[in-house]
Amino acid sequence: MxxxxxxxxxxxxxxxxxxxxxxxxxxxxxIPAKQVLDxxxxxxxxxxxxxxxxxxxxxxxxxxxxxxxxxxxxxxxPSFIKEGMPSLGKVVIGTVxxxxxxxxxxxxxxxxxxxGFEVIDLGNNVAPESFVExxxxxxxxxxxxxxxxTTTMPVMAQVVxxxxxxxxxxxxxxxIGGAPVTKExxxxxxxxxxxxxxxxxxxxxxxxxxxx
Amino acid sequence: xxxxxxxxxxxxxxxxxxxxxxKKIITEARDVLKKLGVEIHSDEVVSMLQEHGAHVDKKHVFxxxxxxxKALKTAASSFRLYDVLGNETHHFIDDQVYFTPxxxxxxxxxxxxxxxxxxxxRDYIRYAKLVSxxxxxxxxxxxxxxxxxxxxxxxxxxxxxxxxxxxxxxxTGAFTMEAFTIMKNLQVAVRGTxxxxxxxxxxxxxxxxxxxxxxxDVTVQNVIDCSDFNIPxxxxxxxxxxxxxxxxxxxTLVQHTAETLSGIVISxxxxxxxxxxxxxxxxxxxxxxxxxxxxxxxTQMIDCAYNEIGKYLGMPTQAYISLSDAxxxxxxxxxxxxxxxxxxxxxxxxxxxxPGMLDFESCQSLEKLVLDNEICGMVLRxxxxxxxxxxxxxxPHFEELLKERHLLxxxxxxKFLRDxxxxxxxxxxxxxxxxxxxxxxxxxxxxxxxxxxxxxxxxEESRLPDTIKKELVTLMESEAKEYGMDRLPDRF
Numbered sequence: 001m002x003x004x005x006x007x008x009x010x011x012x013x014x015x016x017x018x019x020x021x022x023x024x025x026x027x028x029x030x031i032p033a034k035q036v037l038d039x040x041x042x043x044x045x046x047x048x049x050x051x052x053x054x055x056x057x058x059x060x061x062x063x064x065x066x067x068x069x070x071x072x073x074x075x076x077x078p079s080f081i082k083e084g085m086p087s088l089g090k091v092v093i094g095t096v097x098x099x100x101x102x103x104x105x106x107x108x109x110x111x112x113x114x115x116g117f118e119v120i121d122l123g124n125n126v127a128p129e130s131f132v133e134x135x136x137x138x139x140x141x142x143x144x145x146x147x148x149x150t151t152t153m154p155v156m157a158q159v160v161x162x163x164x165x166x167x168x169x170x171x172x173x174x175x176i177g178g179a180p181v182t183k184e185x186x187x188x189x190x191x192x193x194x195x196x197x198x199x200x201x202x203x204x205x206x207x208x209x210x211x212x
Numbered sequence: 213x214x215x216x217x218x219x220x221x222x223x224x225x226x227x228x229x230x231x232x233x234x235k236k237i238i239t240e241a242r243d244v245l246k247k248l249g250v251e252i253h254s255d256e257v258v259s260m261l262q263e264h265g266a267h268v269d270k271k272h273v274f275x276x277x278x279x280x281x282k283a284l285k286t287a288a289s290s291f292r293l294y295d296v297l298g299n300e301t302h303h304f305i306d307d308q309v310y311f312t313p314x315x316x317x318x319x320x321x322x323x324x325x326x327x328x329x330x331x332x333x334r335d336y337i338r339y340a341k342l343v344s345x346x347x348x349x350x351x352x353x354x355x356x357x358x359x360x361x362x363x364x365x366x367x368x369x370x371x372x373x374x375x376x377x378x379x380x381x382x383x384t385g386a387f388t389m390e391a392f393t394i395m396k397n398l399q400v401a402v403r404g405t406x407x408x409x410x411x412x413x414x415x416x417x418x419x420x421x422x423x424x425x426x427x428x429d430v431t432v433q434n435v436i437d438c439s440d441f442n443i444p445x446x447x448x449x450x451x452x453x454x455x456x457x458x459x460x461x462x463x464t465l466v467q468h469t470a471e472t473l474s475g476i477v478i479s480x481x482x483x484x485x486x487x488x489x490x491x492x493x494x495x496x497x498x499x500x501x502x503x504x505x506x507x508x509x510x511t512q513m514i515d516c517a518y519n520e521i522g523k524y525l526g527m528p529t530q531a532y533i534s535l536s537d538a539x540x541x542x543x544x545x546x547x548x549x550x551x552x553x554x555x556x557x558x559x560x561x562x563x564x565x566x567p568g569m570l571d572f573e574s575c576q577s578l579e580k581l582v583l584d585n586e587i588c589g590m591v592l593r594x595x596x597x598x599x600x601x602x603x604x605x606x607x608p609h610f611e612e613l614l615k616e617r618h619l620l621x622x623x624x625x626x627k628f629l630r631d632x633x634x635x636x637x638x639x640x641x642x643x644x645x646x647x648x649x650x651x652x653x654x655x656x657x658x659x660x661x662x663x664x665x666x667x668x669x670x671x672e673e674s675r676l677p678d679t680i681k682k683e684l685v686t687l688m689e690s691e692a693k694e695y696g697m698d699r700l701p702d703r704f
Contacts, residue, residue, distance in 0.1 A: 182646070196647050
């Protein structure tokens with residue numbers, strides 16, 4: 001559909017105004033909101049994600065596209081009052097207790113939202129209990145944790161232990177990241193996944209929520 | 213682009229000589245030319261200089277102050293270069309810098325075997341295609357000598373292939389006196405007429421005096437032939453400190469100045485106003501290995517210093533400086549080239565020769581050329597310096613940062629990101645370790661090779677009209693026949 005192609009194209013250009021206008025126009029043309037979301041907004045973000053992965057565009061281009069996507073989603077929201085906004089899944093993210101360095105985590109949040117996930121960002125200095133309680137209450141499928149300091153990394157292990165104690169391992173998956181964090185550390189503490197940057201995090205979370 | 217406040221603009225620079233020392237070096241060089249003279253193996257040139265008042269003793273010509281001053285008076289302070297389509301690509305003026313690959317290598321480094329071998333027509337075409345895609349390499353040079361043609365046409369044949377496959381102008385040179393005619397004719401074919409070629413120069417000819425203080429029949433003939441057709445020349449004086457020149461940097465500079473001044477005199481007295489680059493390829497001789505290291509820090513210091521002398525004399529400059537003596541694409545190859553390129557950029561050497569070159573100017577590497585292209589990109593960024601770009605007042609930027617928690621998509625970032633920050637790659641690696649490992653943990657050499665193949669794969673044919681391409685082929689075939697070659701090597 002031509003208008004959905006244009007939404008996707010304008011989103012890739014990061015043109016928030018045009019995306020909003022086109023989303024409104026498509027609703028007045030009675031195109032189902034789900035179709036606008038999938039065929040316009042999400043499709044555009046998929047292109048952006050791939051271009052970023054291939055170094056064809058830079059991070060600011062991705063963020064601008066994501067901003068345009070949020071603007072489009074805001075317009076679509078009322079159409080999803082009954083069934084709720086469709087999403088690829090719910091992800092609780094935060095920087096672990098004792099650590100205030102949340103730049104990377106923020107990027108991951110933006111990229112996940114852009115890819116179509118619902119993101120609950122707990123901010124920084126987040127206690128292990130807070131991760132688990134929020135994820136359980138919100139029925140999130142993934143907890144994402146970041147740390148910059150080697151001294152705060154053990155908090156990630158505490159979250160995994162809490163999930164184990166509450167028999168939530170498998171129901172709620174964990175992904176970790178941050179400068180000192182490694183794939184080996186993720187395996188050592190029993191986290192489900194590790195990611196080295198925000199683009200990789202999107203792909204990894206997608207794999208985590210994919211039905212087995 | 214946003215506003216740049218010129219009050220704060222500084223062109224980053226480096227200097228090795230003060231004006232007092234430059235004057236002293238020039239005075240000493242003039243004294244050498246006056247008292248010891250220069251040996252010139254051309255009766256025609258010797259007679260010409262004699263007519264202008266030089267004292268002559270057989271092949272020795274003693275250049276007095278008046279002749280030198282007369283020549284310097286007509287030396288152009290700038291000139292322009294144009295590609296095969298006639299578009300301006302270079303303006304050699306002030307501190308504008310341009311990179312060009314190192315020229316006339318005998319060997320090519322084969323990526324597969326990591327050994328040197330004699331290059332072929334196929335190698336040269338791949339090189340020309342590659343240069344056409346390298347953003348920071350502004351011109352071609354006839355970078356190596358194809359071994360599959362008769363040696364008497366190996367100089368013109370390189371130029372022929374360059375003009376056929378790449379649009380960029382060419383830094384080149386003739387190996388014989390006879391070769392000049394075909395090399396000029398190839399250029400005239402591109403431009404249409406000799407007049408058009410004189411108006412829009414397409415090549416620069418390297419003309420090299422022999423140290424100490426000597427001009428061979430070939431090189432001096434090349435100098436006057438270029439003058440006759442307004443083809444720019446770069447004088448490439450090559451004193452070797454401690455061997456064929458005084459061991460000191462200053463002593464070497466005196467010799468370099470004398471040899472280059474003699475070239476300027478020959479060129480300008482033949483035809484005033486002939487465009488010239490005050491160039492060179494000196495080296496600090498390595499008395500341990502009997503080699504001429506281009507990557508030596510003293511070599512680079514001599515280059516930068518004679519550039520200051522050339523600028524003082526009011527001429528655009530050239531140097532063989534961004535290259536390495538390493539035998540393969542290793543750390544030495546990178547650091548020597550980057551040091552040279554950086555110093556050259558900061559010095560404002562107008563035409564910086566060297567990218568791709570290894571092993572004392574004897575070996576070209578396509579893989580090194582793509583690495584050097586990224587080094588050149590960094591240097592070109594460096595010389596643009598640090599300038600305020602809508603930075604003042606600063607408080608609003610920080611208010612935005614504190615409010616939004618990042619500036620990744622601020623208007624200021626979007627406006628200046630690509631202008632302010634140069635992103636090298638893919639040869640220069642900036643991925644984090646995990647990503648680098650996930651993408652195959654490639655070595656620099658592998659990434660460089662992949663990039664060579666990618667860029668050659670993306671080659672777009674030169675837009676030079678087919679009729680001209682055919683004329684070039686006809687000219688070259690006819691020249692090859694002169695030397696017993698019935699046909700040129702296949703170009704496919």
